[in-house]
Amino acid sequence: MKVPQLSPWIGKEEYKAIKSCFDNNWITEGPKSKEFSLKLLNLIGAKYGVFAPNGTLAIYLGLRAIGVGPGDEVIVPDFTFVASATAVEMIGGTPVFVDVNRKNFQMDISKAEKLISKKTKAIMPVHIYGTICNMDDVLRFAKKYNLMIIEDAAQAIAVHWKGKHAGTFGEVGCFSFFADKTITTAEGGFVVTDDEKIYENLLYLRNQGRIDRGSFIHPAMGYNFRMNDIQNAIGLVQLGKLNEIKKRKEHILGLYRKLFEGLDKITLFEPEEGAEWIPFRVGILYSRAHELMAFLRSKNVEPRTFFYPLHKQPCFSYLKNKKRKNNDSEFPNAVYAYENGICLPAFPTLTDKQVTYVCESIRKFIK
Ligand SMILES: Cc1ncc(COP(=O)(O)O)c(C=O)c1O
Structure with missing residues (x-):
């Protein structure tokens, strides 16, 4: 018998959803993305959300949108997928590693105190293996040291701490929809926030420094971090499952x-x-x-x-x-x-x- 490590659960329904994008002649970010975004926000319980091409870039966007930049230090657990830390490197920051606990290998806040420096700007709890860090401890720590929180919730869709969804405790929460995640869009990411200003930053950063499509005036610096309706049509079916x-x-x-x-x-x-x-x-x-x-x-x-x-x-x-x-x-x-x-x-x-x-x-x- 053969037993692979993972296999996405995709089939006729997802195929039909992709076909509907073709039938409607709309393949870039459009109606499917809007619907998927609203449903995700409803599930997560966050006010605002934007898509990103994948979880790594969702973290990058999140860091940029909260103002973490070159020279800043971000406390990241030593035990996580490499992307949690490479996203910090990508914004020109320095990941500072902290050990995890022995029971479920989530970040061990009691060991983070000694890592604080003048440059520490944020802490990144990573919710690993489908469960979540003790967020009471993270919130207490962040408050004490005046740190922003960016949650790497790449693996934590539909996962809660005391009834509150992963990704909604910090300034921003970042999700991945890679093929091995609980729900998938093949590749994909989502950043959530309750802060209107951070949301505005996210919108500019992800869509070429402008809010409106079709305009060639770019009030802010921004890039292309969009997903497309073909991916998000798959996401909608997955969410239903x-x-x-x-x-x-x-x-x-x-x-x-x-x-x-x-x-x-x-x-x-x-x-x-x-x-x-x-x-x-x-x-x-x-x-x-x-x-x-x-x-x-x-x-x-x-x-x-x-x-x-x-x-x-x-x-x-x-x-x-x-x-x-x-x-x-x-x-x-x-x-x-x-x-x-x-x-x-x-x-x-x-x-x-x-x-x-x-x-x-x-x-x-x-x-
Ligand atoms: C904890 C964690 N962070 C970040 C990522 C990066 O997400 P993506 O593969 O969508 O870029 C992953 C994906 O495997 C992950 O497991």
Whole structure:
């Protein structure tokens, strides 16, 4: 049996939606985008939102729109996808890495205090693996040090902290609709804010420094960060499937839990109390994770490692200096996560048989 790591759930409905763009002869950002945007805002509970071509550029736009710029420092968790930090580099800022907690690998605010400098302008909680950081702690910290909050909610659509949607706690929240996300538009991003001025900045930045289309007068600096109606037509269908996707992912998680019962050497990734969870992948921790992954590959199961810590990334080696050594000893939990973590598939069309096969393969290795 073959078990891929991910597979987007797209089919006839999405195809029909794309066709309707052709039938209506409207393929650039238009009616589908407007409808998708309104529905997303309704789901998220934010006042304003703009699309971006992908999650990375959504974070870039968000940073620019709140005024983070060259020379500014942004606190970013050491354990995240590289784009959280490369977006900071893209605006000319410096990502400053903070370790994560040992339970669910979200940013550990208690370790952020010592990273504050005169240049610290913002903090970026990243809501990882389909759950969310303890936002009470993040808000308290940001208030104490007068920092702006940009939430990387790329993986956190429909995920809540104590009933409030991810991405609505800070100045801006950024989402991704890449093919492995809970809902997808193939590639895509969305930035939300409740602040009218930030929204205006976003509008200028994303559409060539103008609000109105068709005008060649550009009151502000801006670029092209638009999506198109073909992508957003897919998004609308996906949004309609969200509850089903959520249910299916919860079922898959439940099945993994059941099949791992009695396997004491395996620990399942667990969210904080107060945090909702739509499993992005099913994360497990096991002391011989990398050997187990090699075994799973030999059984045609495609596992994924946990993220490689950002402080170890070759692309960020330039950040090491006397003040910030970025040694492993400063990030024990991010290092532990990479060494012990395995992402198992949890995509909506994964069958019970496939989950059973994955768990049986794991049992075979561990015995
Ligand atoms: C935590 C996180 N941040 C940012 C991104 C970047 O999003 P995109 O791939 O849409 O550029 C991703 C995507 O995988 C992500 O998982």
